[in-house]
Amino acid sequence: MSxxxxxxxxxxxxxxxxLAGLIYALLYSFGLIGILSKGFxxxxxxxxxxxxxxxxxGYTLLLxxxxxxxxxxxxxxxxxxxxxxxxxxxxxxxxxPLTMPPLIMAFAVFYWMSPGGIxxxxxxxxxxxxxxxxxxxxxxxxxxxGIIITHVLLIAPLFTLLFTNQVKKEKLMDxxxxxxxxxxxxxxxFRKIFIPxxxxxxxxxxxxxxxxxxGTYEAPLLLGRSTPRVLTIFITEKLSRYNLDDIPVAYALTxxxxxxxxxxxxxxxxxxxxxxxx
Amino acid sequence: MIKxxxxxxxxxxxxxxxxxxxxxxxxxxMSILGKSGCGKTTLLKILAGLxxxxxxxFTIDGSDxxxxxxxRREVVYLSQEPLLFPHMTVEQxxxxxxxxxxxxxxELVEKVEVMLNELGISEHRNKMPDQLSGGxxxxxxxxRALVINxxxxxxxxxxxxxxxxxxxxMQTLFLKIAELHHITAxxxxxxxKEALIMGRKFARLDAGALTVYPDKKAFIAAPENGIKKEVxxxxxxxxxxxx
Amino acid sequence: MGIxxxxxxxTSIILLLPIFGIMYLSFVSQWNYPRLFRDVWTGVNWxxxxxxxxxxxxxxxxxxxxxxxxxLTTTSTGFVLSRQLSQLKKANVWLSLxxxxxxxxxxxxxxxxxxxxxxxxxNGSVVGVLLAQMLFITPYSTIFFSAxxxxxxxxxxxxxxxxxxSGRQVYWQIVLPxxxxxxxxxxxxxxxxxxxxxxITQLIGVGKVATLTITTMQWVKEANPHLAAVSACxxxxxxxxxxxxxxxxxxxxxxxxxx
Numbered sequence: 198m199s200x201x202x203x204x205x206x207x208x209x210x211x212x213x214x215x216l217a218g219l220i221y222a223l224l225y226s227f228g229l230i231g232i233l234s235k236g237f238x239x240x241x242x243x244x245x246x247x248x249x250x251x252x253x254x255g256y257t258l259l260l261x262x263x264x265x266x267x268x269x270x271x272x273x274x275x276x277x278x279x280x281x282x283x284x285x286x287x288x289x290x291x292x293x294p295l296t297m298p299p300l301i302m303a304f305a306v307f308y309w310m311s312p313g314g315i316x317x318x319x320x321x322x323x324x325x326x327x328x329x330x331x332x333x334x335x336x337x338x339x340x341x342x343g344i345i346i347t348h349v350l351l352i353a354p355l356f357t358l359l360f361t362n363q364v365k366k367e368k369l370m371d372x373x374x375x376x377x378x379x380x381x382x383x384x385x386x387f388r389k390i391f392i393p394x395x396x397x398x399x400x401x402x403x404x405x406x407x408x409x410x411x412g413t414y415e416a417p418l419l420l421g422r423s424t425p426r427v428l429t430i431f432i433t434e435k436l437s438r439y440n441l442d443d444i445p446v447a448y449a450l451t452x453x454x455x456x457x458x459x460x461x462x463x464x465x466x467x468x469x470x471x472x473x474x475x
Numbered sequence: 476m477i478k479x480x481x482x483x484x485x486x487x488x489x490x491x492x493x494x495x496x497x498x499x500x501x502x503x504x505m506s507i508l509g510k511s512g513c514g515k516t517t518l519l520k521i522l523a524g525l526x527x528x529x530x531x532x533f534t535i536d537g538s539d540x541x542x543x544x545x546x547r548r549e550v551v552y553l554s555q556e557p558l559l560f561p562h563m564t565v566e567q568x569x570x571x572x573x574x575x576x577x578x579x580x581x582e583l584v585e586k587v588e589v590m591l592n593e594l595g596i597s598e599h600r601n602k603m604p605d606q607l608s609g610g611x612x613x614x615x616x617x618x619r620a621l622v623i624n625x626x627x628x629x630x631x632x633x634x635x636x637x638x639x640x641x642x643x644x645m646q647t648l649f650l651k652i653a654e655l656h657h658i659t660a661x662x663x664x665x666x667x668k669e670a671l672i673m674g675r676k677f678a679r680l681d682a683g684a685l686t687v688y689p690d691k692k693a694f695i696a697a698p699e700n701g702i703k704k705e706v707x708x709x710x711x712x713x714x715x716x717x718x
Numbered sequence: 719m720g721i722x723x724x725x726x727x728x729t730s731i732i733l734l735l736p737i738f739g740i741m742y743l744s745f746v747s748q749w750n751y752p753r754l755f756r757d758v759w760t761g762v763n764w765x766x767x768x769x770x771x772x773x774x775x776x777x778x779x780x781x782x783x784x785x786x787x788x789x790l791t792t793t794s795t796g797f798v799l800s801r802q803l804s805q806l807k808k809a810n811v812w813l814s815l816x817x818x819x820x821x822x823x824x825x826x827x828x829x830x831x832x833x834x835x836x837x838x839x840x841n842g843s844v845v846g847v848l849l850a851q852m853l854f855i856t857p858y859s860t861i862f863f864s865a866x867x868x869x870x871x872x873x874x875x876x877x878x879x880x881x882x883x884s885g886r887q888v889y890w891q892i893v894l895p896x897x898x899x900x901x902x903x904x905x906x907x908x909x910x911x912x913x914x915x916x917x918i919t920q921l922i923g924v925g926k927v928a929t930l931t932i933t934t935m936q937w938v939k940e941a942n943p944h945l946a947a948v949s950a951c952x953x954x955x956x957x958x959x960x961x962x963x964x965x966x967x968x969x970x971x972x973x974x975x976x977x
Contacts, residue, residue, distance in 0.1 A: 203802035204812070210795070211815045211857050215822070218830025278726055290730045293737060296957035298914035300931050301950045305736035308743055308943055313751050315739060321752035329751055354733060371558055374525045377545040378552045379572035379623060389571075393562045405821070412823025414917045419938065429825050429917070436829060451829050455822055462817045466810075 219455055226449035233441050241445040249424070249431075250450055256425040260341045260417075261410040264348040265403065269396070271353045276360035277391055280370050288361075291354040299351055300415040306347045307419055310335040336420045343420035344427075348413065352406055356399075363398050364391075404465050408458060428454055476500055477627060477659065482531030484517055491517050493683045495531065499676060504653060504660040506674030507685070508667060508700060514683040515663040516554075519629040522661070523552035535626050551625040555635040557616035559604035565615050566591070566600045572623035590618040593652060610641035617649070621656055630662040634669065646672050667702055671695075737954060743947035763944045767952075774949045777933040781913060781953075784844065784929060788851050789909035793901060796859025796908075803860070804867035813864050816857035824854055825917030835922055842926040850922040851912050859908050866900045910957065 224230045228238040244250060279287060294302070308314050312332040320326035336343035364370060369391060376386040396403070414429040421430060428450065435447035482495040491514045499505050509515045520526040522533060524545030533540045540548055559568050570587045591597040594614045604612060613633065620628055633649075634642045646669065653660060663680070664670050670677065677694035678687040688694040695702045743749075746758040767774045803812050819827065828850060832841070840846030874896070878888045894901075916931040925932065930953050937946035 200802060200806065203799065204806070207799050207803065207812065207860075208815065210799075210853070211819055211860075214831055214834075214853050215818050215827075217834060218827065221833050222830050275726075275729060282726065285726055287726050287730045287733075290733045292961055293958070294733055296954055296961055297736060298916070298931060298953060300914075300916045300934060301740065301953055302736055304934065304938060304943075304946060304950060305739040308947075309735060309739050315742070315754070318752045318754040322754055350733070350736060367561060368556070368558060371554070371556075372560060374520075374523070374545075374552065375558055375619075376571075377525065378523050378548070378550060379575065379619065380546050380549070381572075381575045382544075382546050385575055389575075390560055390562075394560070397562050408821050412821075412826060414823060414825045429823050432829055433825060433921070447829070451826055454826060455818075455830065458822050459818055462821055463814070466814045466817065 215455070219452060222448040222452045222455070226445050226452055228445060231441075231444060233445070241449045244446055245449050245453060248446075250446060252425050253428055253431040253450075256341075257411060257428040260344060260427060261407060261413075263341075264345050264352075264410055265407050267345060267349055268353045268356055268406075269403070271349060272356035272360055273392055273395060275353070275357040276364060276395070277387060279357065279361050280364045291358050294350055294354045297351070298415075299347070299413070300419070302351050303343075303347045303416040303419040306343055306350065306416075307336050310343060310346070311337075337422050339422065339425075341417070341421065344413070344416045347416040347420060348410060352410075356402075356406075359402060360395050360399065363395055367394055367398065369394060401465070404461075408461065411454075411458075476536060478532075478534045479522070480532050482518070482521060482528045482533065484514075484521065484526070484528050491683050492521075492528070495685045497678060497685065497687045499659065499661070501659050502657045503675045504658070504662060504673055505676040505678060506670035507661065507663045507678045507680050508665070508670045509663055509680035510665055513680045515680050516631055518680065518685075519552055519631050519661065519663065522627070523550050523629055524548050525552065549623070549626045550629065551620040551623070551627070552629045553616055553620055553631065553633050555632040557604075557609075557612040559607075559612055559615055559619075561604050564601050564603060565596060565607070568604070568615050569618040569622055571619060576623070586622055587618075590622045593655065594618050594648070608641075609637050610645060613637065613645060614648070617652070621652065621658070624656070626659065628658055628660040630660060632664055633662070635664075642669075649673065667700055667705070671702075737958075740947045740950045740954070743943050744951050747944055749944070763948045767945065767948045772945060773928060773933055774930075774945065774952065777928050777930045777949070778952050780844070780928065781930040784848060784851070784927075785909045785912040787848060788855055788912040789905045792852055792855040792859045792908045793905040795856050796861075796904065797863050797897070797901065799856075799860045800863035801867055804864060804872070809864070813861065816860045818857075819854045820857045820861065822854075823917065824915060825921060827854055828918035828921035832921060841922060842924045844923075844927050847919050847923045847927045847929075850918045851915055854918075855908050855911050858911065859904055862904045862907065863897075863900065866897060871896065906960070913953065913957070 221230075226241050228234055228236060228241065275287070279285060297305075309316055311317070312329050312334070314336075317326060317329060317332040320332070321329075326332060335346075372390055373383075373386050376390060377383075381389070412429055413427065414433075417427045417430050421427065426434070432447045432451055432454075435443040435450075477499040479498075480496040482492055483490070484492040495518060497505070507515060507518075517526060521528045522540075524540070524543065528541065531541070535550075540550065560571065563571065566587055569590050570583055573583045573586060588597075591600055594617065596611060596614050596618070599607060599611060604615070607615065617633075634645050637645060650673065652658070662670070662673050664673075671691070671694075674691075676687075677691060678685055679694075679697070679700060680686075681699070686697075688697065694700060698704075744763055745760065747760045747762060748758055766772055770776075800813075803809050806812055831850070831853070835841045835846050835850070840849060871893070874892060875888055878892045879885075883891065914931070915929075916935065919927060919929055920932060920935070923929075923932065925936075928936070930949055934946050934949040934953070937943070937949060
C-alpha cells in the first residue's frame with residue numbers, strides 16, 4: 198500500500214467523521230440548518246452561557262474535579278501503602294474493578310447505596326435504621342455522591358496500579374531509605390518526594406482521565422438528577438425533547454465541548470513535545 | 476568512636492552476617508573488601524537503620540544506635556546508584572536534608588553554595604538529575620549526604636557504575652573532601668585498588684564473616700586479598716618484556 | 719495488624735462489594751424492603767435466562783459478535799495504519815489526529831454523527847453500531863500500536879533486510895512474532911472497549927441493537943434489578959476469567975498510557 202493512500206485512509210477514518218459531525222453541529226447551532234432554521238443567529242449560543250446550559254457546564258466541571266481529586270488522594274495513599282507491602286491481597290483485588298463497565302458499576306453502586314438498597318437493608322436488620330425514609334440520599338442526589346463514588350471505584354484501582362508501577366520504575370522506595378538517613382520521616386518523604394514524583398510522572402494519565410470524566414455518561418444516567426445534570430445527559434436530553442428550540446442549543450453545547458477537548462488535547466500534545474501519550 | 480560488636484543477621488535459616496565486630500576512630504575511613512553477595516549491603520543497611528539486626532550492638536561515642544530510627548541516627552547510606560530525587564534540581568537535591576531540618580534560608584543557601592563549589596558542580600546547580608552524567612550525579616549524591624554533616628557515611632560501591640577515568644577523579648575528590656570535613660566513613664568495595672586508595676583501616680567481608688586487619692601491611696600480605704598474586708603477574712609480564 | 723493493615727484490608731473489601739452486589743442480586747427475588755437474606759434466594763433468574771425465556775442470551779450472542787468483529791477489524795487496521803504512520807516524517811503530528819475521536823465522549827460523537835447515520839440508513843442497524851464503534855476504537859488501536867513501532871523494531875527490520883530477507887519474509891518471520899503479544903493485548907483491549915460500550919450503541923442503535931449493556935439498562939429501567947444483575951454478571955464474568963488467566967493484559971495498556 199502506498200504511503201499516500203494510507204494517509205488518506207487514515208484521515209478519512211480519524212478526522213473526516215469528526216469534522217463532518219462538527220460542521221453539522223455548528224451549522225445547526227447557528228440556525229443555518231434544521232427544522233426551525235430561519236437563517237444565521239447567535240441566539241442559541243447566547244443561551245449557552247446564561248441558562249441551564251451554563252449550570253450544566255459548571256456542574257460537570259465541579260463533579261469532574263471532585264472525582265479526580267478524590268481519585269488522586271486515594272490512589273496516592275494506596276500506592277504508597279502497597280509499595281511497602283508488595284505481596285498484599287489488595288494487589289490482586291485491584292484488578293477486579295477493571296473488569297466492570299461503567300454502566301454495571303453504576304448499577305451496583307445504585308443497589309448498594311439507594312434508600313431501598315443493600316446497605317439500607319443491612320442497617321435495618323441490625324436495628325440501626327428504623328425506616329427507609331431516614332436513610333440518607335446517596336444516589337440521585339444533588340451533590341452527585343453516587344456518581345463520584347462510581348468514578349472512584351472505576352478509576353482509583355487503575356491509578357493505584359499504575360502509580361505502584363511508577364514507584365517501582367523510579368525506585369522511589371529506595372529513595373525513601375535515602376530520605377530517612379538524611380533525616381526525613383515517613384510523612385516528609387510522602388509529601389516532599391512520593392507525591393510530587395508520582396504526580397509529575399503521571400500527569401498525562403491524569404489529564405487523559407480528567408477528559409474522560411468530563412464526558413462521563415453512564416454513571417450520571419443512572420445516579421444523577423434531572424437538575425443539575427452533566428454535559429452528556431444535557432445534550433442527549435435536549436435532543437430527544439419535543440421542544441424543537443432545544444435542539445440547536447444541544448448542538449451548540451456539543452460544538453463547544455468538542456472544540457474545547459480538541460484544544461486541550463492539542464495543548465497537551467504539543468507541550469509534551471515529541472512524547473506521545475500512548 | 477564507632478563500635479560495632481556481635482552483629483548477626485539471618486534470612487530464614489540463611490545466615491547473612493556472623494558476629495560482625497570492629498572499631499573505627501573518628502575521621503578515619505575503613506575499607507571493607509567483599510564480593511557481591513558477601514553481606515556487605517545488609518551490614519551497611521543495618522548500620523544505617525534501614526534493616527534490623529538479629530543481635531549485637533552499634534554505638535557512636537557510647538550512645539546506642541541500633542534502637543534509634545534511621546532519621547535520627549545521622550548515619551547516611553550511599554549506594555552505587557545515586558538515586559537523586561528526580562523532581563528536584565541539583566541545588567534542591569543537595570539542600571533536601573537541610574530543608575527537612577528547617578534551618579534558616581540564609582544558612583541553607585550558604586551551605587549548599589559551599590558544597591556546590593567544593594564538588595565542582597556550581598554551573599550545574601539548576602539542572603535536573605536526568606541532565607547530568609553519571610559522575611555528576613554521584614557528586615550531587617555526595618553533596619546531599621555531606622551537607623548535613625553526618626556522623627558516619629556508609630559507602631556501598633559508590634563508584635561501581637562509573638567508567639575508569641571518572642572513578643579515579645571521584646576517588647581523589649572524596650579523599651579531599653573527607654579530609655576537609657573530617658569525615659568518618661565505611662566503604663565497601665570489590666576493588667582492591669580502591670580499598671587501598673581510600674582506606675586508612677582495612678577489613679574483608681567473606682560469606683558474612685568480617686576479618687579486620689591490624690594495618691595496611693597485613694591487608695596487603697593476606698593471600699585471600701590477592702594483592703601479591705596481582706603484583707606477581709605484572710612483574711612476570713615486565714620481566715618477559717625486558718628479556 | 720496496624721491501622722495501615724486495616725486500611726488495606728478495608729479497601730480490598732470495598733473493591734469486592736460491587737461484584738458481590740450484582741452476584742447477590744442475580745440470585746434473589748421477592749426483594750421487598752427490608753428483606754435481605756431470608757426468603758429471597760432463588761435460581762429462577764438464571765434458569766429463565768439460560769433457558770432463553772428472556773432476551774439476555776440473545777444479547778450475549780449479539781455482544782460477542784459485535785465486540786469480536788470490532789476487535790478484529792480495529793486491531794488489524796490500527797496495526798497497519800500505525801506502521802505506515804511510524805515511517806512518516808511527522809509521525810506524532812499525524813498520530814495526534816487519533817486522539818480526538820478517542821477522547822471525545824462516545825455518546826457526544828454519536829450525537830454529532832447521528833444525522834449522517836440516519837441519512838445513510840444505518841440508524842438502528844447492527845452495521846450502524848459496528849461502524850459507530852469502529853470510528854473511535856480504530857483511533858485507539860492506532861495509538862496503541864504506534865508505541866510498538868519504536869526504533870528497536872525498525873532497526874531489527876533493517877537488520878533482517880540487510881541479511882537478505884524479503885519484505886514478506888521480514889513481515890512474517892520478524893515483525894509478526896515480535897508483535898504477537900501486542901496484537902493479543904491490543905485485540906483484548908479493543909474487545910473490552912466495545913464490550914463495555916453503552917452511549918453510542920444506544921444512540922445509533924436506537925435501542926434496536928440490544929447488546930448486553932443495552933439489555934442490562936432495559937431491565938434496570940423496567941425495575942427488574944435481578945435480570946439486570948444476571949445480564950451484568952454475564953458481562954463481567956468472562957472478563958474476570960480472562961483476567962485470572964492473564965493479569966498482564968490489563969496492565970499493559972496502562973503502561974502504554976503512562977509512557
